Amino acid sequence: MNNSTFHIVFTDLDGTLLDHHDYSYDLSMPGIALLRGAGIPLVLVSSKTASEMEALRRKLGLAAPFVCENGGGIAFPSEHGKEPRIEAMGMSAAELEARSDLLKRAAGRRIRLITDMDPNEIAALTGLEPEAARKVRERSHSIPFLTADGSSIDLPEVNRLLGREGLAVTRGGRFYHLGTAGVDKGLAVSRILAHYRPDAGEADIVTTGLGDSENDLPMLKAVDRPVLVRKPDGSFLKTDMDVILTEGRGPAGFTEAIFRLFARGA
Ligand SMILES: [Mg+2]
Numbered sequence: 001m002n003n004s005t006f007h008i009v010f011t012d013l014d015g016t017l018l019d020h021h022d023y024s025y026d027l028s029m030p031g032i033a034l035l036r037g038a039g040i041p042l043v044l045v046s047s048k049t050a051s052e053m054e055a056l057r058r059k060l061g062l063a064a065p066f067v068c069e070n071g072g073g074i075a076f077p078s079e080h081g082k083e084p085r086i087e088a089m090g091m092s093a094a095e096l097e098a099r100s101d102l103l104k105r106a107a108g109r110r111i112r113l114i115t116d117m118d119p120n121e122i123a124a125l126t127g128l129e130p131e132a133a134r135k136v137r138e139r140s141h142s143i144p145f146l147t148a149d150g151s152s153i154d155l156p157e158v159n160r161l162l163g164r165e166g167l168a169v170t171r172g173g174r175f176y177h178l179g180t181a182g183v184d185k186g187l188a189v190s191r192i193l194a195h196y197r198p199d200a201g202e203a204d205i206v207t208t209g210l211g212d213s214e215n216d217l218p219m220l221k222a223v224d225r226p227v228l229v230r231k232p233d234g235s236f237l238k239t240d241m242d243v244i245l246t247e248g249r250g251p252a253g254f255t256e257a258i259f260r261l262f263a264r265g266a
Contacts, residue, residue: 006200007262009035010067010189010219011254012211013046013056015173019250020232021127025060028251031258032060038262043067043192045185045209045219047142047172050075050086052135065195070170070177070215071188072141076195086140089187090180091166093139099167100143103178106161107169110148114175115139126174141183144175155214170215177215185211186218208261210254213237225261229253 011017017028025032035042041064044053050068057066057077065076068086075084097115104111114122115137122133125146136144147153153176158169168181193205209216209223212231220226220241228236230249244260246253 004203006196006203006205007038007040008043008064008192008196008205008207009040009258010043010045010185010192010207010209010223012185012213012216012219013044013048013053015212015231015250016210016216016229017044017251017254020173023127025251027248028254031255032062034258034262036061040262041196045071045188045211045216047144047175047177047215049135049138050084050140051138052132054084065192067185067188067192069140069142070172070179071184071186071218072179074188074191087191088141089191090141090183093141093143096141096143096167096178096180099165100178102162102165102167103145103158103169106158107147107153109151109153112146112148113178114144142177142179144172144177146175172213172215184218185216186222189219189222208257210257212250217241227253227257227261229257 014020018025042062043064044057044066046053047070048068050073053066053068065074067074072090074087077084100113119130119133122136123130155169162168163181166181168179170177207223208225209219210227210229211220212229227244229246230236230253232249236245244257246256248256
């Protein structure tokens with residue numbers, strides 16, 4: 001019998017691998033380096049677009065496929081600097097945008113889609129440079145949005161109404177996101193698992209997932225070892241799940257958890 005283990009680590013970006021405020025990954029680098037040294041794939045899973053994520057994947061020198069737009073797309077990196085091949089998991093952004101009236105009706109208030117905001121406004125909301133903010137609008141499989149008055153929406157109720165139309169809303173660190181019902185970070189985990197099954201051979205696959213927000217919950221539910229990192233204000237996302245909690249916030253919590261779970265002898 002072969003008892004070896006094949007690990008895969010899934011991580012959210014904003015507020016987890018990247019600092020919520022300045023998007024720095026300095027504090028997550030020791031954790032990333034430990035995984036690289038151990039040959040463990042690190043799968044980036046975010047609400048960001050494929051083009052934003054491909055740039056980061058290259059900077060971090062990661063080879064694993066990644067999950068963009070909250071599971072709306074799975075990107076498989078190409079060799080020789082070519083663009084990644086994207087597998088679509090749900091409706092296109094154009095199809096979602098065409099249904100945005102359903103969202104407004106379900107939420108019962110005025111909604112501002114990111115595609116209606118200009119890059120300067122997105123830059124002010126996110127702290128990104130205007131050029132990077134422009135990229136945020138290039139959606140393929142999901143549409144971030146805010147309520148016009150900044151109020152919170154009742155997610156379970158809105159999703160109950162939208163589910164009939166094949167739509168779903170989730171919430172990240174800054175924005176709500178309109179996407180396809182049933183398409184989330186959890187479905188993406190199962191797609192990535194299927195990708196790695198041949199590489200794992202006879203070994204058992206053990207999955208670890210790290211996140212900080214509502215849109216990470218489907219991913220945390222889909223992995224063997226869910227980790228919630230502390231938010232910038234010191235709090236945690238409220239959940240009744242059995243999760244590993246970190247002392248450190250954001251990227252510091254990422255590295256802390258990776259060392260706790262993967263350092264030699266852990
Ligand atoms: Mg996050």
